[in-house]
Amino acid sequence: MEKQNQREQSRMRLNDFIRSLREDIVSGKRQPGEHLPSEKTLSQQYRLSNLTIRKGLDKLVSEGLIAKIPRVGNVVIGSSGSPLVTVKLGTHSSVAAEARLEHLLELFHERFPHIRVQTVPISSESYRQLPDYLTGGIADAVMINYTSFQMLMEKGHGDLLAPLEREKDIYPFLSDGFTYDGALLAQPFIFSPLILCYNRQHFAEKNIPEPDGRWRWTDIIANSTRLSEPGERIGFHCDLLSLHRWPLLLLQTGETFERYGDGRIKLAGTAMMEAIRFCRTLIRELPLLSAGVVTGESEHLLAQGKASMIMTSYFYLNYLREKSLPFDIAPVPHQGMPGTLLLSTGLAINSRSPVKEAAVQLVKFLISHSSQLIIRQHTYSLPARITAAEWSGRETLYRPSRFALFRETIPEFRYFSALRIRASELAAIHQEAKLYWAGLESEEAFCKRVEQMPAPPGQHGSPMDF
Template sequence: MSYKSDRPSFQERLDHFVNVLRTEILNGIRQEGTYLPAESALSKQFQLSNKSIRKGLDQLVEEGLIVKIDRVGSMVTTSAKQSIALNFGCPISLTTDFLIDDLIAEFGRKNPGIHVRRITLNHLSYVQSAEEMISNGLLDIVAFNSPQFQEWSEEGLTSLLEPLESDGALYPIAEEAFQHEGEIYVKPITFSPVVVCYNKKHFRDAGLHEPDSYWTWKDLVSASVKLAQSRGRHGVYFLPASENRYSVFLLQGMGNRPYSTQGDAGLSPRVAEGLRTLNELIGNRDIFPNYMAQGNDETIQLFADGQVSIILSTYFNLNEFSHLKLDYDICPLPSLRRGDPQKTLLLSIGAALVKHSKEKEAALRFVEFLSSAQAQNFIRERTVSIPARKESAEKPLSDGSLTRPSRYAMFREMFPSFAYHRDTGLRMKDLRQFTKWLKEFWSGMIDEQTLHSKIAGLYAANANDDQEEEILGAKL
């Protein structure tokens, strides 16, 4: 079974047709005064009916890019050159997170004189790629998720962005991810906590009750053992070295002070407990496969194919199941101990306006559109992602065309448990160092005491840096 739809929908094929022609016209590939191919040729090329081709051409007429001449054809107009072109830097994942190409197309319909080019940035060096392109005047808008913006601000790059006004219609916690020194630099579009995603049928077949908010990680391990015994396959999987996954164990063990002069080599006992819980879980070969996934897509594939029964997921990931008849649901993450307050990692995504954009007014219009009621309702209706606009996120839906978890609205009760990467007390570059040490420990290159000592030293160094900043700030 494939977790992706094998055939694009009619609307996707129609939008693709319009987007291709629009881009070719605005980029000068099809020059003014030239004619488009005949409708029959376009129909064959884009695998659409003549009626659909005419519908797409009518849209280009409305945008002022072509004119239809009776008995002659469709001609590229001179006004096409007058369109404003905006460069939007973003990761490729936005195409599934909230169908960014469809939103760009909708924005184009509302703003015929503005063309948005989506430019994919390197996800492995996202901040560096965005900085270089902005410095060279190649971007007008740039997308950030919360850890990317944390790194952006830690690198002192917020001056490259235009401060934005707060929007009271958006969830405040979504805006909090993008604040720095009292200013908001990114307009939130969507957000998601890390949650447990589980196969309901597997639980029924194993005679297990579905997980709930009372679960601890020991309960998850116990259920995974029974699932593995019932099915002859592993019970649980996630990317151990992902900073969007292992950080939840760090957050759950932190308390008020992440480091201490007592405990394991200077690491607080509760943080050590969180790390041991993580290590014991992923080291249990009866329930956790020794699978070297290259990315989260492979985790989603394992779950969709029934290879595992439980994964750690975000609402963004659930979009991969939206067109499958998959009997699944979600629940909050387990806690370290019974009765502990729930805690999970929150990821937010938004768009920022480049300060020195030559088309700032048009760029701001696009940024504002992505958080508007129209775009946010689109996200709610066409995806499983959570819109940042409260009214849209809590909008009831009668359309059952997408496979959504029955506990979709669960996030509304989870707000007190949300935390960002910055709440680990570490910078993003420190978390990458943290990841390297975890890999060394899992590979047997360092022992647990060495791991804890290194981590405690990292926290101590951060505490000293924070104290120096406070002292410097007081002097200033």
């Protein structure tokens, strides 16, 4: 592992070296005819061996940026003539690992040396930042998840995103999710349904059949007890109270939110309240569930043998990479009606960006078959492009035997909006429900507080009709 880390650090320094010289040449900082420092000087400057420096220079030669002249050295011959353009890409920190983003951007720079991509961190949980990032010129393109996209549309900010061309080879249900008023406003990038992940060895030790699509939540409760070992491991773990987890229970009712005539939500005595009540039951029956779980915590517990089952996503399976763990996946449990919550991340372009053309080029590259195939082959994330997601060939990392499970369960995928509720309303219910789940508020009081929430103003900013 130490040698692998050293190789990775060396590769990163090599990429930094190539990127630095490339930008100096493309930007005009180094002029045609200028001689580069000697390989020995570059080796000392970038802390790389002479051999590695030579590899980097060979790369720049292949890009037509420098020439190696015998007995003279390395000479700048210039760029393609295109001025250097910087595209600021708003990114979620977790996606760097979930989609090998750094590697993809390196490949993009090689192919388009006149376009430099500057990553700008944004929170995947705070949609409130997005309008400021877009109107303030902080980002020319942004990663945006489905929830944040819906929030943005509800606030009437659809004009901040540039319309894009729909790709035939991208799963239609993903493109539909980022379509508003008939216009595609974000290109789907990666996606995942919620899934169950488990340690096969623990099941074998306890002689318990591995979970499948027939499992109900009652099976989770019963087998969690059987799998647990006091002081050693727990049977089941997940951040059930996450806004990207518990709405699954609402979707599995097969019902939608009821409303009063004035548009306010009706909760008492409805199927939605039954699901919220069942969520409280799960919290009590599985007491080791916790709110505010750190990202990747469930996966780390599984990898350490401290948990036997977790509810997760294909995105978070990446925390299990390079772990010697006999894990597999299965559909999430249900209460009689199979179904799972769909999560997706798209790439949107700032309609006001002064470098819109370059931003479009970047997005096209990231959703191209070659880029999407890299995601499929080197991560556990699911690329949005069908031919990449359903690729079959020699694997570069361990794959659970049921990795292709997502293909079989596509008909069960549901966005939270299938509940006929706006993202802002669901977020508000989420905040109110925390007191109810914690036993600090009665069901009657909880329902009353939700039902007193004002109805959304008409249909403005929402793709849904009530």
